[in-house]
Amino acid sequence: MGEGETMLVAWKYRKRENSFIQSFDPRAWLIFYACYLVGLVTFWDVRYLLPFFGVALFVLFTSGVKWHEIRRAFLFIVGFVFFFAILTFLTGRGGVEHYQQEHLIRQFKASFSILGWVPTLDITVERVFYAISQFVKVSSLAIMTILIPYSLDPRLYGITFKGLGLNDKFAYAMDLTMRFIPTFARDFQLTVDAQRARGYELEKLSGGLVEQVRKMGPIFVPVIIHAIIGSEDIIDAMDLRAFGIGPRTWIDVLERRRRDDILIRIGVVLLLASVMLGVLGLGNFWVPDALLTLAGG
Amino acid sequence: MSDTPLVVENLSFRYRDRTDTAIRNISFEAKPGEVLLIAGASGCGKTTLIRCLNGLIPRSYKGEISGSVRVFGEDTSTWKLAQISQKIGTVLQDPERQILGTRVLNEVAFGLENLGLPREEILERADEALRFLKIFHLRERETFTLSGGEKQKVALAGVLAMRPSILLLDEPLASLDPASAQDALDTARFLADQGMTILMVEHRVEDVLRIKPERVMFMSGGEIRYLGSLSGLSKVVNYREVKLPAKEIVERAKQDPPPAEIRILPGAAGKGESEALVRFEDVAFGYEADVEVLHGINLEIRRGDVIAVVGPNGAGKTTFVKHAIGLLKPKRGRVLVNGRDTREASVAQIASTLGYVFQSPSHMLFAPTVYDELAFGPKNLKHAKEQIEQEVKEALRIVNLSAQEQDPPLALSFGQQKRVSIAAILAMQSRILVMDEPTAGQDYQNYMNFMDSILQLPTFEAILFITHDVDLAVIYANRVLIVNEGRLVADGTPQEVLRDFDRLKANRLVPTSLLALNLERFPATGRFMKAEALAHI
Numbered sequence: 001m002g003e004g005e006t007m008l009v010a011w012k013y014r015k016r017e018n019s020f021i022q023s024f025d026p027r028a029w030l031i032f033y034a035c036y037l038v039g040l041v042t043f044w045d046v047r048y049l050l051p052f053f054g055v056a057l058f059v060l061f062t063s064g065v066k067w068h069e070i071r072r073a074f075l076f077i078v079g080f081v082f083f084f085a086i087l088t089f090l091t092g093r094g095g096v097e098h099y100q101q102e103h104l105i106r107q108f109k110a111s112f113s114i115l116g117w118v119p120t121l122d123i124t125v126e127r128v129f130y131a132i133s134q135f136v137k138v139s140s141l142a143i144m145t146i147l148i149p150y151s152l153d154p155r156l157y158g159i160t161f162k163g164l165g166l167n168d169k170f171a172y173a174m175d176l177t178m179r180f181i182p183t184f185a186r187d188f189q190l191t192v193d194a195q196r197a198r199g200y201e202l203e204k205l206s207g208g209l210v211e212q213v214r215k216m217g218p219i220f221v222p223v224i225i226h227a228i229i230g231s232e233d234i235i236d237a238m239d240l241r242a243f244g245i246g247p248r249t250w251i252d253v254l255e256r257r258r259r260d261d262i263l264i265r266i267g268v269v270l271l272l273a274s275v276m277l278g279v280l281g282l283g284n285f286w287v288p289d290a291l292l293t294l295a296g297g
Numbered sequence: 298m299s300d301t302p303l304v305v306e307n308l309s310f311r312y313r314d315r316t317d318t319a320i321r322n323i324s325f326e327a328k329p330g331e332v333l334l335i336a337g338a339s340g341c342g343k344t345t346l347i348r349c350l351n352g353l354i355p356r357s358y359k360g361e362i363s364g365s366v367r368v369f370g371e372d373t374s375t376w377k378l379a380q381i382s383q384k385i386g387t388v389l390q391d392p393e394r395q396i397l398g399t400r401v402l403n404e405v406a407f408g409l410e411n412l413g414l415p416r417e418e419i420l421e422r423a424d425e426a427l428r429f430l431k432i433f434h435l436r437e438r439e440t441f442t443l444s445g446g447e448k449q450k451v452a453l454a455g456v457l458a459m460r461p462s463i464l465l466l467d468e469p470l471a472s473l474d475p476a477s478a479q480d481a482l483d484t485a486r487f488l489a490d491q492g493m494t495i496l497m498v499e500h501r502v503e504d505v506l507r508i509k510p511e512r513v514m515f516m517s518g519g520e521i522r523y524l525g526s527l528s529g530l531s532k533v534v535n536y537r538e539v540k541l542p543a544k545e546i547v548e549r550a551k552q553d554p555p556p557a558e559i560r561i562l563p564g565a566a567g568k569g570e571s572e573a574l575v576r577f578e579d580v581a582f583g584y585e586a587d588v589e590v591l592h593g594i595n596l597e598i599r600r601g602d603v604i605a606v607v608g609p610n611g612a613g614k615t616t617f618v619k620h621a622i623g624l625l626k627p628k629r630g631r632v633l634v635n636g637r638d639t640r641e642a643s644v645a646q647i648a649s650t651l652g653y654v655f656q657s658p659s660h661m662l663f664a665p666t667v668y669d670e671l672a673f674g675p676k677n678l679k680h681a682k683e684q685i686e687q688e689v690k691e692a693l694r695i696v697n698l699s700a701q702e703q704d705p706p707l708a709l710s711f712g713q714q715k716r717v718s719i720a721a722i723l724a725m726q727s728r729i730l731v732m733d734e735p736t737a738g739q740d741y742q743n744y745m746n747f748m749d750s751i752l753q754l755p756t757f758e759a760i761l762f763i764t765h766d767v768d769l770a771v772i773y774a775n776r777v778l779i780v781n782e783g784r785l786v787a788d789g790t791p792q793e794v795l796r797d798f799d800r801l802k803a804n805r806l807v808p809t810s811l812l813a814l815n816l817e818r819f820p821a822t823g824r825f826m827k828a829e830a831l832a833h834i
Contacts, residue, residue, distance in 0.1 A: 068586065155399040179399065187660065193624045194661035196644040197653040198721065199677030218673065221663035225707055229659060230394070237395035239357055240387050241408035241455065242379035249410045251403065251419055 013154055016064030021151045026160040028260035029152070033144060035267035039274035040140055043283035044098055046133045053136045056143040065150045077142045081135060089131040090121065098285035099126045103292050129287045154179060159250045168248040176234065184227060191222045299370030302463050302494040303327040303350070303385075308364035310345055310354055319345040320519045323364070327463070327496060332489045334505050335498045336539055337516035338740040339712035343498045344390075346516070347465050350496070352381040368463070382408065386461035390468045392445075392452040401427075401435045401443070401451050408459045426458040430484065445610035446477030453484070464488060466497045470504060471738060474609045474765050476805035482508045500740050502530075503540045503810065515539070536829075540741045540768075543811040546828035555833040561775070564728075564755040565601040573597040574729055574759050575621050575651070579630035582616060590616055591783045593630065598729065603752065604761040605770035605791075608780040609805035614763045615656070615733055617780055621761070622653045622731065634729075649678050652727035656734050658718035662706040667698060667717055670706045674725040685724075692720035695750040697743070712739050716747065723751070732762040736769065748773055768811045771795065771825045779804050791825050792816075 016022055021029060040052050102124040110119040152160070158175035162168065192202065195218045202219070238244070277283050308323040320342040327333050337343055348354040355362050356378055366373050368384045389395045398404030405426055409419040427433040432450050435443065443451060449469065456464065466485060470478040478501070486508040489495045499505050502513075506527065513530045515523040523533045530539075536546045550556075575598040582591040590613050598604065598621075606614050619625045620632050623639035632639045634647050652674075655661060664670035671689040680688065693699045696716035701709060706717045715738055722730065730751070736744035752760065752773055764770065770777050770791055777794040779787040781804045787794045795801065796816060798808050815825045822834055 155403050157399075176397070190655070190657075190660045193619075193644075194655045197622055197624065197648055197655070198661070198674040198725065199645045199648045200673070201643065201645045201677070218661075218663045222660050225662070226659050233389065233391075233394040234397065236353055236357060237389060237397060239353065239378050240351060240382050240389075240395075241459065242382050242411040243407075245377065245379040245411060247413050249413050249416055249419060251406050251410060251416055251423075253416075 012069055012150055013152065014150075015153070016151070018062075019064035019151065020062035021059055021147060022064070023259065024263055025254050025256050025260040026152050026156055027163045027254060028256065028263045029148075030160065030164065032263050032267035033148070035271035036144060037141065039270050040137060042274045042278040044133055044137075045283045045286040046129060046136060047286060048277075048283045049133060049136045049140070053140045056140040059147060060143050063147050063151060065147065070146065070150065073146055077146060078139065081138045081142060084138075085131045085135040088134060089127050098130065099287075102126045103287075105294075125287050125291045126285075130285065133285065149178075156252055156254065159252045159254055162250060163254050169244050172243070172248075180227075183230075184223070187226050187230075188219070188223050191219055191226070194222075195219060299367070300329075301326055302329055302369060303496075304365075304367040304370075305350070306365045306367070308346070308349055308362075308366065310349055310360055310362045312345075312358065312360040315360075318519055319360075320349070320516075323521055325514065325521065325524055327494045328511075329462070329492050329494055330489050331512065332485060332495045332497060332508065332510040334502065334510040334513045335496060335516065336500065336502050336513060337522075338538060338742060339738075340710055341516040342519040343516055344467065345519075347387065347467050347496075347498060350463075351385050351387040351465055352376065352378045379412065382461070383412075383459050384461055385463045385465060386456035386459060387465040388449070388452050388456055388467065388469060390471055392449040392472070395452055396440050396448060396455075398440055398455075401432075401438050401440055404440055404451055405454045405458050407455055412459075422458050422460070423454075426454040429457065430454050444477070445472050445474065446480060449473065449477070449481055450484070457488075461493075463494045463496070466495065466499075468498055468500065468738075470499055470501050472610075474805045475767060475807035476802070477610060478504060478765075479507070479807055501540065503542050506542065537745070538740075538742050543809070543814040543828040543831070547814070547832040550829040550832035553829070553832075556827060556829045559749060559752060559773075561603055561752045561773070562601055562757055562760065563753060565758045572600050573633075574600060574635065576633040577620065577630070578633070580617075580620055580627040580632055581629035582620065582625060582627055584616075589628070589783065591620075591627075594785050596778070596785060596788070598759050598761060600758045602759045602761070602776050603774050604759070604776045604778060605774035606761065606763045606778045606780055607765070607767065607770055607804070607806055608786070612781045612804075613783040614780045616783075618653075618731055618733060618761065618763060621729075622651050623647045624653075645677065648674070648725065648727070650727055651729040651731060652722040652725050654719050654722045654730070654732040654735060656737065658711075658714040661718055661721070662714060665705055666703050667693070667706050667709075668702050670717055671721050671724045674721055678725060680726075688724040688726055692723040695723060695754070696720045696747050712743060715739060716743070719747065719751075723754070726756050728756070728758045730757050730760045732760075734763055734765070736764065736766060767795070767801075767806055767809050771809070771812050771815055772827050779806070781805075792819060 036052070036055070040049070043049055102122070103126065105123045105125060105128070107123070108121040157178050158172050161174040162171035166174065196202070200218055304326050306324050309318055309321050311318040323346060335343055335346070345354065348358060349362065350366055352373065354360065373381055396404050398407055402423060405423040406419050409422055424433065424436070427436055430450050430453060432447065432454060435447060435451065440448065440451060469481050469485070473481060482505060485495050485497060497505065497510070510527065512525060513523065513527055514521055515530060515534055523530060531541050531545050531549065536549045577594045577596040580591060580594040581589055583589040594617060606618065608614055616625065620627060620639065621634065623632070623634070623642060623644045626640050634642070635650055639647060662670060664673060668689055671692055672685050675685040675688050690699070693702055696719055698713060698716055698720065701713065706714060709717065719732065719735060736748070748769065762769070774791055777787070777789065777791050778785060779794060779800070786804060787800065795812055801808055811828055814828065814831060815822070818831060818834065822831070
């Protein structure tokens with residue numbers, strides 16, 4: 001295919017046999033997903049988070065998505081999550097709002113000092129558990145989110161949002177937006193390639209932050225302009241075919257079955273339970289008492 | 298109600314942010330069953346006229362409009378776009394930009410869905426349009442997997458499903474390979490023969506002549522310069538402005554002095570025997586692990602080569618050519634540029650010897666002025682300041698944009714932007730030039746001029762360009778490659794490769810009148826040349 005393409009590209013959706021996630025009406029799945037998210041963000045207690053993680057893993061392994069399809073995106077996100085968990089662990093920042101007191105397990109002190117400062121790493125029970133909780137929580141979120149574009153049929157985006165109660169225009173706009181993301185990614189790549197062919201080296205950016213951002217102009221300006229021009233064409237094309245003049249018919253029909261109702265109910269129960277536990281003050285950051293005693297607390 | 302589908306009277310329009318009018322005093326009528334060809338150079342007002350007819354002006358594009366557009370006797374100025382779109386269907390220039398649906402059926406049904414028709418009726422009408430255009434088999438396909446020709450038919454089906462009486466086709470041939478273009482033209486003729494009124498804006502006049510449009514309108518400077526039968530066109534327009542059939546050009550050019558001889562690649566002459574500048578050794582590539590799109594390409598680009606790469610849409614031409622600058626690295630085999638494996642050099646390093654012009658200018662233009670845009674490449678290559686100034690001025694002269702030096706490139710027309718994108722690479726003074734469809738979206742006179750100039754530049758030792766225009770290969774190339782399904786199907790001189798019409802057809806290429814004339818005269822000329830030059834032999 002030529003590189004001058006401007007049309008919308010779809011996500012890597014495929015109809016997958018025996019996929020658990022795809023066996024539901026997309027509306028039901030999105031409702032469940034929203035409930036799951038609220039539940040997930042309510043808790044910091046790793047004992048409460050693990051069941052969520054378990055659900056995420058179950059959905060992942062029954063999704064029918066092949067490892068090679070998802071590998072790059074997945075490694076990137078898990079790597080990112082892992083990096084941040086480690087970072088908060090090392091600095092001890094991030095968890096401070098959840099615990100006031102720390103219990104030292106071991107302290108590492110560097111054998112050198114920098115301008116009088118001796119780099120020190122305190123390994124405390126709280127930091128270890130905060131890192132674990134953070135990793136479990138964000139991984140669950142990432143897994144559940146990343147599976148959606150692989151599992152939701154792009155031609156049903158519009159009708160799904162419509163079915164969730166959005167109006168026609170908004171539902172179609174959501175549909176276009178969802179599909180705009182991969183298109184944007186491809187345009188970005190084309191621009192990077194075109195500028196590299198003019199001797200531009202993204203790797204060799206130097207200078208301060210402002211200078212670096214300025215030097216990214218050759219990439220950002222064309223990408224943004226392209227997006228604007230592209231959207232003007234899309235608007236023309238929509239206008240020319242009577243978009244938005246009145247109530248719209250959607251030729252795709254979604255079918256809500258029993259299993260969808262069950263899923264929605266489970267989602268709602270999960271949501272209510274989470275909110276209730278949260279209100280009762282349960283599910284906050286937790287470390288095992290045994291460890292505290294061990295650490296001499 | 299009048300029987301005449303379209304009557305335009307004294308139509309003028311000025312865009313809100315411009316001082317000059319885009320079109321002036323346009324008056325014409327169009328009849329049922331007629332193909333009206335609208336031709337003219339870039340910026341002549343064709344697109345503005347189309348927008349006035351389909352209602353985007355003044356509804357989406359604001360400005361000052363006067364005169365009237367009447368459809369079956371009714372003035373459309375008070376109509377809503379939805380009402381107009383059921384009478385006047387428009388297929389925009391680039392079908393890819395107007396396809397909204399993920400699946401072919403959704404795309405075709407889009408307009409009908411918006412009209413809020415009952416679901417059964419929509420499906421019925423969508424299927425009818427698909428069958429009518431003989432693309433029912435594409436119904437369930439995802440639109441981004443379609444070829445260029447298929448996309449256009451799908452876009453057309455989406456418009457036809459709304460059952461318009463008038464069809465506006467804005468440069469329908471621009472992105473199509475010759476066989477798909479022919480197919481698109483046949484479809485237009487067929488629709489007209491069914492009683493539709495077809496207005497077709499197209500640069501490629503010669504191609505459209507094959508379907509015998511009833512009338513031709515020639516626009517220039519926002520006005521109609523000619524409106525009448527085909528036979529009269531060649532008498533009023535200059536053969537350098539519009540591409541006419543080769544025999545007509547020969548007739549007309551006889552009265553003019555012979556064109557200047559083109560000395561191609563003066564920089565390559567006298568530099569010794571054909572040394573390989575670029576070498577492909579058994580190059581195979583695939584974007585995904587298990588799908589190979591290039592299968593073992595072997596090729597040498599030598600000093601003095603002017604290579605035209607031709608072949609169908611989606612044949613792998615761009616993928617193949619991107620290997621030359623290292624943007625893609627082979628999965629198997631290797632590519633050597635100046636003896637160096639592209640795996641071991643950065644793209645920026647290769648760019649100093651090999652300049653690559655991308656197909657679409659909008660992916661690279663960013664600078665506040667044309668001058669800065671052109672200086673970007675040479676600066677990255679660390680050229681000296683005075684040298685850069687000289688390189689930029691020279692490049693601007695070649696593409697005929699010296700007057701726009703201080704203009705923002707993003708404010709220029711598409712054709713001008715395309716020329717800026719070419720000049721941006723020319724300014725880098727590389728030894729090898731690679732261009733992906735350099736003439737797409739350009740008018741005939743402009744692209745012939747800059748091709749003439751580029752070919753005669755002293756800096757280049759070899760040039761390679763991808764094109765759908767067989768005549769460019771005939772006129773400018775001394776070597777033609779046919780690429781199809783990821784393979785090099787033919788490689789030889791134009792006379793060797795283009796002589797075999799069966800092979801051309803098998804690769805979705807269509808012999809042109811210029812090719813036929815050159816082959817006929819070949820015993821006397823010994824080489825291929827422009828029609829103007831043939832006139833004097």
